[in-house]
Each structure stands twice: as C-alpha cells, then as structure tokens.
Amino acid sequence: MTVMAIRMYIKYRNNKYQILRTTSVWFFQIVFAFLIPEILVRFDKPWYDFKNAFPLDYDFFFSWNLNSLIASGGFGLFILVWGIVLTLVVVPVMVYFFGKRWYCSWVCGCGGLAETLGDPFRHLSNKSIGAWKLERWLVHGVLAFSLLMTGFTLYSYFSGAQVVLGVKTQTIQNIYGFLIGSIFAGVIGTGFYPIFGNRVWCRFGCPLAAYLGLVQRFKSRFRITTNGGQCISCGNCSTYCEMGIDVRAYAQKGQSIVRSSCVGCGICSAVCPRGVLKLENGPLENRTFSPEFPLGNTLK
Ligand code: SF4
Ligand code: SF4
Structure with missing residues (x-):
C-alpha cells in the first residue's frame, strides 16, 4: 500500500484532493489498523481498530468479542460504546455532512487498498445497467444478511439459546464469515482487481457501504x-x-x-x-x- 501510495503521489502530483486523500487512507491504515491495535495488545488490552465500523466489522457483536471487551474493564467498555456510537451516530452524521467519501475514500482500509494497490485497475469496473442492478441486489442483500446474523447473535448472547428459529447461530456466523468475510471481501474483493476492477467488494459486497449509500442517497x-x-x-x-x-x-x-x-x-x-x-x-x-x-x- 505504501509503494502504491507513492505512485499515487507521483501520478496525481498536481491534484491537492488526491494527495490529501492518499495521505489520509495511508495514515488510517498504518496508524489505526496496525500500530494502535499492536500497542493495545502490548498493554494487555483488546486488539481493536477504532475506525472499523460495524457491519464491516461483522464480528463486533460476536460473544467472544463482547466477553473479551467486558472482561477488559473500563477500557473494554469504552471500545464497546465507541463501536456502537461509531455505527449509529458518527457514520451517518458524517455522511450527512460530507457524503460516504469521508469513510470509503479517506478512512477505510478496504478503500485505501483499492485506491492505492487497485488504482491501475479502476477502469475495469463494469458500467452496464445489468451490473448496476446486480450491485443493488447484492450489496443490500449482504447488509440484510449481516443484520440478520447479528440479530441471531445478540439473541443467543442474551438468551443463552444456541439455536434460534431452528438454526444454529454458530452456523450462520460460519457461513457469513466464510462466504462474505473470506471469499467475497478477501479473495474476490482484492485478488480479482485485475478482472473486475478495484472496488468490486465496496460496490457489490460491503454492508457498511450499503448503509452509507442509503444515507448518502436520501440525506446528505x-x-x-x-x-x-x-x-x-x-x-x-x-x-x-x-x-x-x-x-x-x-x-x-x-x-x-x-x-x-x-x-x-x-x-x-x-x-x-x-x-x-x-x-x-x-x-x-x-x-x-x-x-x-x-x-x-x-x-x-
Ligand atoms: S466514484 Fe465515480 S462518480 Fe464518484 S467520485 Fe469516484 S469517479 Fe467520480
Ligand atoms: S465526458 Fe466527462 S471527462 Fe469528458 S469533458 Fe465531459 S465531464 Fe469531463
């Protein structure tokens, strides 16, 4: 990402917006996604990326994470409250004022990778009406899936029931983690830049992008x-x-x-x-x- 950020600086050297944006995504990835979590672990605190908002951070409400945060005392509770406030307040308010660009193009790690490593492939995005229709079904489908899974997860956490409506909560979490977290976001979303373009995950799969997009479309x-x-x-x-x-x-x-x-x-x-x-x-x-x-x- 650093090497490709330097490429962006050279390519867009006359464009202040692109220079600042590239610096921002690089900073948030290096400092927020790598340095701060590693420092936290050294001080016996939970690993946490303060910019990674739910539902992109889809396991935030998983029982192992909630238990770990609660067991970490005041600091863990602070992370728990911050994670909820980030999704319910900070994200929509910022989208109202600045659009989803504040997150997708200035802060997000997936966006940061797409805008640096993926920049040479941006022209490969599918421009057809069919792709637009598929995009709306898929991205909102993943958002609905993540919310459903989280509903099951929280119900299981508070009730102690491991099976909800005849389905094991663990099974839903495993399916989501494998299909969306690993295959879609990881393998297709990054590995297929040279085939589908650099924002295939952000466009077709990211549930947070779907949420930000709804706010951007109607209230921004x-x-x-x-x-x-x-x-x-x-x-x-x-x-x-x-x-x-x-x-x-x-x-x-x-x-x-x-x-x-x-x-x-x-x-x-x-x-x-x-x-x-x-x-x-x-x-x-x-x-x-x-x-x-x-x-x-x-x-x-
Ligand atoms: S996503 Fe497309 S329309 Fe929006 S700013 Fe980037 S290039 Fe322009
Ligand atoms: S087609 Fe697009 S890039 Fe070309 S002049 Fe019109 S707005 Fe500018």
Whole structure:
C-alpha cells in the first residue's frame, strides 16, 4: 500500500484532493489498523481498530468479542460504546455532512487498498445497467444478511439459546464469515482487481457501504455538480469511475450526481480535461439539479 501510495503521489502530483486523500487512507491504515491495535495488545488490552465500523466489522457483536471487551474493564467498555456510537451516530452524521467519501475514500482500509494497490485497475469496473442492478441486489442483500446474523447473535448472547428459529447461530456466523468475510471481501474483493476492477467488494459486497449509500442517497449534503455546457463528451470520467457510474451521461445533461454508490474518490473530476465536475457539500434542497440547469432533468 505504501509503494502504491507513492505512485499515487507521483501520478496525481498536481491534484491537492488526491494527495490529501492518499495521505489520509495511508495514515488510517498504518496508524489505526496496525500500530494502535499492536500497542493495545502490548498493554494487555483488546486488539481493536477504532475506525472499523460495524457491519464491516461483522464480528463486533460476536460473544467472544463482547466477553473479551467486558472482561477488559473500563477500557473494554469504552471500545464497546465507541463501536456502537461509531455505527449509529458518527457514520451517518458524517455522511450527512460530507457524503460516504469521508469513510470509503479517506478512512477505510478496504478503500485505501483499492485506491492505492487497485488504482491501475479502476477502469475495469463494469458500467452496464445489468451490473448496476446486480450491485443493488447484492450489496443490500449482504447488509440484510449481516443484520440478520447479528440479530441471531445478540439473541443467543442474551438468551443463552444456541439455536434460534431452528438454526444454529454458530452456523450462520460460519457461513457469513466464510462466504462474505473470506471469499467475497478477501479473495474476490482484492485478488480479482485485475478482472473486475478495484472496488468490486465496496460496490457489490460491503454492508457498511450499503448503509452509507442509503444515507448518502436520501440525506446528505454531498453531490458532484456538473457544468454541462463545458462537457466535450470525451468519456474519461465514466471510463475511470471505479464504481461503474456513467458520469458522462450526467455531465451531458448538466445534472448533479447523487448516487448511493459514489465513493467520492474524485478521480472523475481529476481526469476531466474541461473542469466540468466538482465534488461539493451543499444544501439538501434541489441537490439533484445543477446550477447550470436549475430546472433539472429526469436522469435518476
Ligand atoms: S462518480 Fe467520480 S467520485 Fe464518484 S466514484 Fe465515480 S469517479 Fe469516484
Ligand atoms: S471527462 Fe469531463 S469533458 Fe469528458 S465526458 Fe466527462 S465531464 Fe465531459
């Protein structure tokens, strides 16, 4: 990640947003995902990555973790409260103000890897309508699966029953851990960058991205505004959108981009030769309309 971050610095040396963003994901990965947890363990505290929010951190409510946190006294309880507050308060409030980019493109480890190691493969994302439909089914399906599993987990934890509705909670946890945690997030999500592009996990599988996306779509100040009159239809923006969004179609119509999947990486803006695209946080009203075309249009 460090080597590929240096590559990003060189490639986007004239783009302040990309330099800052790359520094941010690198910092959060090195300090939050590696250094702080290792230091905690040295001091006999639980291993914990303070930026890894549930449901991406899908085993946060597993009994072994809850027992470990509770057994660790005040500090463990602090982690328990922080983990809940992070998911229920910090994440949605930050998405309201800044869009999901604050997490997916500035903080997250998966996003950090995708934006450094995966950058050479971003153009491979599938741009078809079929992929968009599949994306919505899959990513929301994984979110529902993670919530269902967590419901079973918490019921088992508080009631002591290991079987809920005829199904062993442990079995559901094992299936989720293997299929989603290992195969989808690990093998496909990272190993298949050269085939499916660099955000295949974030786009099709991450339950946290699905949650952030719902807030971004319906209750966020973030949007990408387009200056349609300047667009020369070169298609660079669509080609390099790692989430498979047809950015050019929005630009041609002069419509602001408000999509739940947009991670706000800003590459569409960076590669646009005409300065058409701007990542902005503004008022909630009329956010799908562009200042250039105040009456808006019908593209959803
Ligand atoms: S629309 Fe632009 S900012 Fe959003 S994911 Fe695509 S390239 Fe990144
Ligand atoms: S990169 Fe810029 S000029 Fe080219 S199609 Fe996209 S918005 Fe239009």
